[in-house]
Amino acid sequence: MNVIFLGPPGAGKGTQCKVIADRYQLRHLSSGDILRRERADNTDLGQKAQSFMDSGRLVPDDLIVAMMMKEINAADTNSGVVLDGFPRTIGQAEELDKALNAAGKDIDVVLCLDVDDDKLEHRITGRRSCSGCGAAYHITFNPPQVDGICDKCQKELTQRSDDTAEVVKNRIKTYHDQTAPLVSFYKEKGNLKNVDGNVAIEQVTQAMCDILDRVST
Numbered sequence: 001m002n003v004i005f006l007g008p009p010g011a012g013k014g015t016q017c018k019v020i021a022d023r024y025q026l027r028h029l030s031s032g033d034i035l036r037r038e039r040a041d042n043t044d045l046g047q048k049a050q051s052f053m054d055s056g057r058l059v060p061d062d063l064i065v066a067m068m069m070k071e072i073n074a075a076d077t078n079s080g081v082v083l084d085g086f087p088r089t090i091g092q093a094e095e096l097d098k099a100l101n102a103a104g105k106d107i108d109v110v111l112c113l114d115v116d117d118d119k120l121e122h123r124i125t126g127r128r129s130c131s132g133c134g135a136a137y138h139i140t141f142n143p144p145q146v147d148g149i150c151d152k153c154q155k156e157l158t159q160r161s162d163d164t165a166e167v168v169k170n171r172i173k174t175y176h177d178q179t180a181p182l183v184s185f186y187k188e189k190g191n192l193k194n195v196d197g198n199v200a201i202e203q204v205t206q207a208m209c210d211i212l213d214r215v216s217t
């Protein structure tokens, strides 16, 4: 099963993808996480992506498509992948379709997490991530047991450099301008499922599993 997660910044894509990938034994490929790894390793791609990410703009399609197709092809795709944050433009979606079709594969379902804009900024500025295992927390909605420390691996929790109020506004605008058109794109293809992302994390997970259980049987 190949699944795409769509949704604005802070909608809960990363949070849900980790659980879904684990439950359905899918490979979780997050374009944002891969870009952050490239930046941490100071690669050519990481350097090129830096100014786009820091200002809340999208990294150019040619760089992203090449990066993600390499990851998808390298993934053990026997059970499938869950794509988190990719595609994010119509151009990226068309390139993904072409590459999957050439390999005799397809996207089974696109899960679109709908969250009201006024909730997104609070979710993002309160987000903390584990510097060790990458687990996501929120200082209000999903706090760690010990302040600033990961429950799972006891490493320090950090805040992303693009999680400031100013950059978040740009990221939300970029989503509406460039990524939201994908909702109609996948609706026309007939594989889009909307999920209410305004409710508690566990309720969102349950709604997604209900959909995926139907798709996978």
Ligand code: AP5
Pocket: 007, 008, 009, 010, 011, 012, 013, 014, 015, 016, 031, 032, 033, 035, 052, 053, 054, 056, 057, 058, 059, 060, 064, 084, 085, 086, 087, 088, 089, 092, 123, 124, 126, 127, 128, 136, 137, 138, 139, 141, 142, 171, 197, 198, 199, 200, 201, 204
């Ligand atoms: P990326 O890392 O993909 O960031 P994003 O899309 O902005 O999404 P986020 O990671 O901020 O949010 P999320 O939906 O994963 O939310 P989360 O689960 O963490 O991209 C970063 C940058 O890289 C982009 O700006 C761009 O420059 C570049 N990039 C990446 N992909 C690209 C592409 N394809 N093309 C071009 N450029 C690309 O949750 C957020 C917080 O809310 C957490 O603290 C969580 O605990 C909490 N939370 C989650 N769910 C709930 C809930 N139901 N109730 C309450 N709190 C919740």
